Amino acid sequence: MKSGDPKNIAVYPGSFDPVTSGHIDIIQRAKPFFYSLHILVAENPSKSTLFSIDERVEMIKSATSAEKNIIVSSFSGLVVDYARKVNAKAIVRGLRAVSDFDYEFQMATMNRRLAPDIETIFFTTRGKFFYISSSMIKSIAQNGGDISSFVPESIEQKIINKFK
Numbered sequence: 001m002k003s004g005d006p007k008n009i010a011v012y013p014g015s016f017d018p019v020t021s022g023h024i025d026i027i028q029r030a031k032p033f034f035y036s037l038h039i040l041v042a043e044n045p046s047k048s049t050l051f052s053i054d055e056r057v058e059m060i061k062s063a064t065s066a067e068k069n070i071i072v073s074s075f076s077g078l079v080v081d082y083a084r085k086v087n088a089k090a091i092v093r094g095l096r097a098v099s100d101f102d103y104e105f106q107m108a109t110m111n112r113r114l115a116p117d118i119e120t121i122f123f124t125t126r127g128k129f130f131y132i133s134s135s136m137i138k139s140i141a142q143n144g145g146d147i148s149s150f151v152p153e154s155i156e157q158k159i160i161n162k163f164k
């Protein structure tokens with residue numbers, strides 16, 4: 001399927017608490033392969049988040065406002081159910097270190113079991129974002145450190161303000 005085919009749809013799910021420059025890098029690199037990319041802020045009941053679902057959606061929207069055919073939404077069920085709802089053929093995930101592999105492999109395998117017609121596609125994280133995580137960024141911001149090279153400029157102040 002060509003990237004220009006409107007049926008070529010993918011979903012990039014995550015907690016995005018908050019979205020980081022590493023996530024944005026994955027979005028920018030995945031986007032050319034698809035006609036549209038849904039960024040899905042998924043509820044993960046096992047994670048307590050700093051930002052509400054609406055705040056996380058808004059932060060991604062502001063960080064991706066220059067990108068075409070990016071749809072940002074939230075969902076509280078299974079990722080594969082959302083993917084089916086929007087007719088997505090693929091789930092995009094970013095892989096950082098080897099430590100991500102077990103979890104990602106399990107999740108991709110389970111998602112394939114639940115929805116054999118939807119493929120998970122991995123993008124390896126660019127070296128400079130290899131060690132970034134949302135938790136680390138929150139910890140740096142909470143302690144007054146500089147997060148400017150780890151998060152999109154449009155959301156930096158929002159993160160800092162959260163700890164004021």
Ligand code: COA
Binds near residue numbers: 020042107135
């Ligand atoms: N750059 C920077 N950080 C990255 C990154 C990248 N490219 N890729 C992942 N991360 C970090 C995130 O910042 C996050 O850090 P944190 O743990 O400090 O918050 C961590 O990696 C993992 O986050 P994320 O990619 O958002 O995954 P998750 O484990 O929070 O959520 C879901 C994964 C939402 C996709 C999963 O829980 C899910 O599918 N939920 C819906 C229910 C469902 O379908 N279940 C069946 C699945 S088998």
